[in-house]
Amino acid sequence: MSVVAIGSSYRIENVSLKSAAATVGPKEGQGPLGADFDQVFQDHSLGQTSSELAERQLLMVSQIKALEKAGLSWDDVSMSLGGDLLDQIVSTNFAAREHKRPLVGLFSACAVFSEGLGVGSLLLAGGGPNTVLVSASSHHLSAERQFRFPVELGYQRTPTAAWTATAAGSAVLMRGTGPIRVESVTLGRVIDFGTKDPNDMGTAMAPAAFDTLSRHLRDTHQSPRDYDAIYTGDLGQHGLLMLREYAKTQGLALGEELHDAGRELYHLDKQDVHNGGSGPGCSASVFCGPLFRRLERGEWHRLLLIATGALFSPTTYQQGESIPCIAHAIAIVREESR
Amino acid sequence: MSVVAIGSSYRIENVSLKSAAATVGPKEGQGPLGADFDQVFQDHSLGQTSSELAERQLLMVSQIKALEKAGLSWDDVSMSLGGDLLDQIVSTNFAAREHKRPLVGLFSACAVFSEGLGVGSLLLAGGGPNTVLVSASSHHLSAERQFRFPVELGYQRTPTAAWTATAAGSAVLMRGTGPIRVESVTLGRVIDFGTKDPNDMGTAMAPAAFDTLSRHLRDTHQSPRDYDAIYTGDLGQHGLLMLREYAKTQGLALGEELHDAGRELYHLDKQDVHNGGSGPGCSASVFCGPLFRRLERGEWHRLLLIATGALFSPTTYQQGESIPCIAHAIAIVREESR
Numbered sequence: 083m084s085v086v087a088i089g090s091s092y093r094i095e096n097v098s099l100k101s102a103a104a105t106v107g108p109k110e111g112q113g114p115l116g117a118d119f120d121q122v123f124q125d126h127s128l129g130q131t132s133s134e135l136a137e138r139q140l141l142m143v144s145q146i147k148a149l150e151k152a153g154l155s156w157d158d159v160s161m162s163l164g165g166d167l168l169d170q171i172v173s174t175n176f177a178a179r180e181h182k183r184p185l186v187g188l189f190s191a192c193a194v195f196s197e198g199l200g201v202g203s204l205l206l207a208g209g210g211p212n213t214v215l216v217s218a219s220s221h222h223l224s225a226e227r228q229f230r231f232p233v234e235l236g237y238q239r240t241p242t243a244a245w246t247a248t249a250a251g252s253a254v255l256m257r258g259t260g261p262i263r264v265e266s267v268t269l270g271r272v273i274d275f276g277t278k279d280p281n282d283m284g285t286a287m288a289p290a291a292f293d294t295l296s297r298h299l300r301d302t303h304q305s306p307r308d309y310d311a312i313y314t315g316d317l318g319q320h321g322l323l324m325l326r327e328y329a330k331t332q333g334l335a336l337g338e339e340l341h342d343a344g345r346e347l348y349h350l351d352k353q354d355v356h357n358g359g360s361g362p363g364c365s366a367s368v369f370c371g372p373l374f375r376r377l378e379r380g381e382w383h384r385l386l387l388i389a390t391g392a393l394f395s396p397t398t399y400q401q402g403e404s405i406p407c408i409a410h411a412i413a414i415v416r417e418e419s420r
Numbered sequence: 421m422s423v424v425a426i427g428s429s430y431r432i433e434n435v436s437l438k439s440a441a442a443t444v445g446p447k448e449g450q451g452p453l454g455a456d457f458d459q460v461f462q463d464h465s466l467g468q469t470s471s472e473l474a475e476r477q478l479l480m481v482s483q484i485k486a487l488e489k490a491g492l493s494w495d496d497v498s499m500s501l502g503g504d505l506l507d508q509i510v511s512t513n514f515a516a517r518e519h520k521r522p523l524v525g526l527f528s529a530c531a532v533f534s535e536g537l538g539v540g541s542l543l544l545a546g547g548g549p550n551t552v553l554v555s556a557s558s559h560h561l562s563a564e565r566q567f568r569f570p571v572e573l574g575y576q577r578t579p580t581a582a583w584t585a586t587a588a589g590s591a592v593l594m595r596g597t598g599p600i601r602v603e604s605v606t607l608g609r610v611i612d613f614g615t616k617d618p619n620d621m622g623t624a625m626a627p628a629a630f631d632t633l634s635r636h637l638r639d640t641h642q643s644p645r646d647y648d649a650i651y652t653g654d655l656g657q658h659g660l661l662m663l664r665e666y667a668k669t670q671g672l673a674l675g676e677e678l679h680d681a682g683r684e685l686y687h688l689d690k691q692d693v694h695n696g697g698s699g700p701g702c703s704a705s706v707f708c709g710p711l712f713r714r715l716e717r718g719e720w721h722r723l724l725l726i727a728t729g730a731l732f733s734p735t736t737y738q739q740g741e742s743i744p745c746i747a748h749a750i751a752i753v754r755e756e757s758r
Contacts, residue, residue, distance in 0.1 A: 175744055182610070187535070189503065190525045270522060271516070
């Protein structure tokens with residue numbers, strides 16, 4: 083068996099992460115990680131006539147680049163897994179019209195990239211497909227319009243509001259060995275602490291990140307220090323603080339190894355993004371760009387990605403509901419050179 | 421290995437379908453299949469204050485009933501897989517807040533139930549989870565409001581318009597043997613023939629149903645007559661005709677074995693549903709209610725379920741896009757009594 087259940091997590095053998103590619107918009111390109119993305123588009127429209135078409139294009143370019151880097155064509159892909167934030171995940175679904183590979187459409191809000199890596203790894207280890215493409219995307223303008231207001235309104239943003247990233251990431255997972263491989267997967271449970279402010283999703287998501295992280299560490303008999311880096315998805319600076327504080331009350335000390343993709347995507351002091359980046363493309367692009375490169379270069383050997391998602395909709399918000407959240411974790415290891 | 425890839429399909433061994441339960445609203449209860457659902461609610465609000473809450477309740481009752489019928493509690497469930505039609509699949513996500521089991525959120529529009537059965541079967545056969553709950557739901561009022569108009573407007577429906585079912589279905593899949601088991605899975609590709617009318621989704625979806633059906637039959641070396649029944653999801657009467665006609669042009673003769681869940685859910689002649697039922701709950705409830713019972717009673721031994729989904733959104737429709745579609749197939753067999 084190449085999959086072994088350990089508690090509510092799974093140990094994975096024989097699944098390698100072959101390649102990853104990230105595409106971003108101009109603002110993300112100007113951030114501190116800008117040099118580590120595969121393509122930075124200088125125009126956030128990507129030459130398209132709508133922000134929805136721009137997001138789709140961003141996604142498709144990341145998919146094609148990931149395949150190119152793996153030396154594969156679409157015909158080599160057994161199955162494509164992915165999702166995005168738009169209603170009916172239309173970026174993912176319409177992009178899939180072009181590649182004609184069997185599609186597993188996923189939704190887990192901004193946690194969908196690690197959901198895809200997790201499900202894809204379990205499927206590969208289980209002996210079904212042998213090559214899986216996992217992807218996720220978001221676009222600032224399409225998401226703001228859908229979830230908050232069209233940006234043309236020029237509304238004031240609160241300090242805890244996140245900036246939905248114009249970004250996409252795609253990764254190729256294959257059954258078999260390779261220098262970078264998947265070690266374990268912990269899928270998320272829905273956690274709702276009763277917060278209702280869609281402009282403070284970091285606080286809403288922190289308990290879900292804690293739930294998944296603590297289950298993961300318990301199941302795998304590890305401490306946070308066993309990882310070179312633990313990256314949550316898009317808690318942002320406020321959410322990251324909330325996670326640290328909450329973990330402390332639960333007896334878990336999180337140190338220098340803890341980072342957040344949304345916290346690092348932009349220069350918080352000068353790019354006017356308030357709490358930091360968010361959106362499915364945030365953790366996807368940060369993982370597929372800078373984090374994957376550090377693994378490739380051998381700077382890190384053990385990375386835990388915990389993308390986080392807020393599972394509300396504009397309708398549930400208007401109906402006065404709180405914000406249920408989820409986080410999915412995937413542990414990636416870079417084998418020591420021999 | 422309990423999974424073997426055959427073409428773009430998978431042969432599954434060692435996964436049994438332990439139980440299934442369907443819950444529906446009053447109109448569905450008055451249809452020809454009404455006696456075969458586990459619970460018919462006489463009030464489409466289910467005592468809730470909004471149609472979104474009603475849908476969530478309908479879904480949760482189907483989940484609990486499926487677990488009860490399998491003699492299981494939530495603690496026995498390794499993983500819950502499912503989806504619905506609402507933006508950000510909030511029925512599935514909010515329901516998951518109650519049960520606290522690891523959740524794989526899926527989106528494949530009205531095809532999501534067979535997507536869940538397919539992915540769940542592959543995961544189980546692969547040796548990861550050992551018990552999976554798969555579910556899907558829809559509610560007429562929440563869906564109409566989101567996709568078309570609030571029903572209070574009393575707008576005229578076209579003859580090809582589908583009636584989104586107030587219905588949910590849940591099924592328990594387990595690794596191991598049992599009288600009813602999963603034999604094979606064929607996941608769908610996104611097919612778009614360029615139609616743009618959201619009031620004729622049957623015509624839009626028929627080519628996707630054909631694509632999956634023909635790949636399935638080719639991969640498994642079967643003809644349609646090898647199944648006692650082939651049920652598409654919700655092509656309705658027009659879409660079913662389109663599928664038959666289109667298949668004929670492609671050299672595939674479909675006979676008496678072909679049925680459609682949306683076509684059979686209502687009395688088309690007197691329930692004013694025009695083309696028939698639709699929504700993720702349509703194929704989910706028809707499968708988990710009447711079809712599963714026929715398998716249990718041994719009336720059928722081989723069933724192919726091909727739920728179909730139209731992957732557009734109100735935004736893509738307003739932007740003049742065509743309607744990409746998908747269909748996922750799962751073959752279920754009832755072992756002969758020995």
